[in-house]
Amino acid sequence: MVESRRYRNILAYFTLTVGIVVVAFPVYLAILASTFDAATIINGNMPLLPGDQAGVNYPRALFSGGRMAREPVSMMMVNSFIMAVGIAVGKILISILSAFAVVYFSFPLRKTAFWVIFITLMLPIEVRIYPTYKIVADLGLLDTYTGLIMPLIASATGTLLFRQFFMTIPDELLEASKIDGAGPFRFFKDTLIPLSMTTIAALFVIQFIYGWNQYLWPLLITTKGSMQTIVIGIKKMITTQDALTEWQIAMTTAVLAMVPPVLVVVFMQRLFVKGLVETEK
């Protein structure tokens, strides 16, 4: 028994280790590449230990940009950050309000309203890209943050998530609030939002990453370099026609692009794990 368990443990750890190596190696490679100069990477014999060019590559990427994407990466990061936070916050606001309406108010066509929201799950931005582009263009929102953020805010996922959560809150809490003289808005503000903090945190993480990783939509509606997001920036850096790709700058940018989502996950995860542990209704 003991023997076979040890054997199984070894097998399990071995499998996990292989998994981690497979996932982590490309990331390591990117970090590695950001510490060499272009020539070292191009000749194909990049060492597996970090080089000494990090001090050159990072400031250059951050503050002056590559040859192909001339904008500094710091600016792209600001753009991406504004877009990702805008989408995450917008989605949370819209979906918590619509879930509040769908769960707690009875109005004509409430079920229909819910199903209409639900159906939009099947209509991601790629499917409705032409009409959406047309509307944003007609509103004169090309090359604006509003244009980047607004079409991506509507969220069936968030509405669904909040709806499921609201339905687990006992009705008596609403009734107690009514007797305590809290109207719908007070109930929302004083009871629902504090109780939803963990759901909000979870949704923020998911939607921040979703927003940060957007490629197609920003590609379509931003033409000005100053509105460029980091994901687009990376893509521009590696598709060159007549010049050598500056791999060291592209990789540096890729590494920089990873930092904010990682920070959000690390920071928010602690918050919502704590919330999950503490929650009791």
Next chain:
Amino acid sequence: MAGVTLDTVRKIYAGNVEAVKGVSLGIEDGSFCVLVGPSGCGKSTLLRMIAGLETISDGTVNIGDRVVNEVEPADRDIAMVFQNYALYPHMSVYDNMAYGLRNRGTPKDEIEKRVKEAARILAIEPFLARKPRALSGGQRQRVAMGRAIVRKPQVFLFDEPLSNLDAKLRVQMRVEIKRLQRALGVTSIYVTHDQVEAMTLSDKLVVMSGGQIEQVGTPSEVYRRPETRFVATFIGSPPMNILPGKVEGPGRVSVGGQVLNVTDMRDGLPPGSAIEVGLRPEDVQAGGSSSSTLAMNVDFVEELGATQLFHGKVAGAEFIVQASTGQIAADTRKLTLSVDPGNVHLFDPETTKRLGRV
């Protein structure tokens, strides 16, 4: 302070389901009224209509001399204690109690005074800073009551507040609720399916069934003189025995050929007509030389410590006798039961109404 008056109150749900079928009831100022009945009898619905959590389909509800049919729950001057307490999980005990007062714009020092006072009465002062999850069931129950007390309402509404507590705590909290209600003198309406709670707490006991009131009275009235067979079998534990019988003449009925004398019997019942004879398990004595006796075959005996329950059959119908332990030998197989004519309850088999003196 105010009494509560209900006038032919109805609740009709979608699909024409009538949950409350025209209930009229007067609850005097300062009294403790308990609504009791099996689940689905409409007692909770009635309470929720008084609270304003359900709309009133028909009839009127008065609190004091004000019709409150269209008044918001918060403006009805009531406070409610819920079965699952419904404490705000994210607020401290203090905030739970203060929340309602803050919403009404009560001055801060007044809130503090009232919360402290309520906490003192309920002995929850050490927990004011805690969150509800850090409290035991009994403590949460107290906080829920504290939340009601600080409002200084005209009426307290209790919706099965003790059913989530364990048996021992339930008895303790029951006594406390009673004491508190006496001390504060606030009109209280209390819903329960537990007849012990109903009997012990109420000044006025309302037995409900099928959306209607079966009987209203003091607990002893309801126990001594149940108006319907339902009340007779619902109040009292073990329940009243009901035997099929026949009218023999004025003050005389028979059960399986055994004649019983009856004190409380309506005049003019035609001899030979069917009648139901109710006898409480604690109201019949084994042996004795009374002129009214019943023969019983004992099947088995349940031990309750101080008393024993003899289960068996009288004239083919299930029958239970309760006797002090030792009064009847536990291995007895045949019993002769003597019946005091004053302890016989008669019911109409058709209408199930009591056939007592008018």
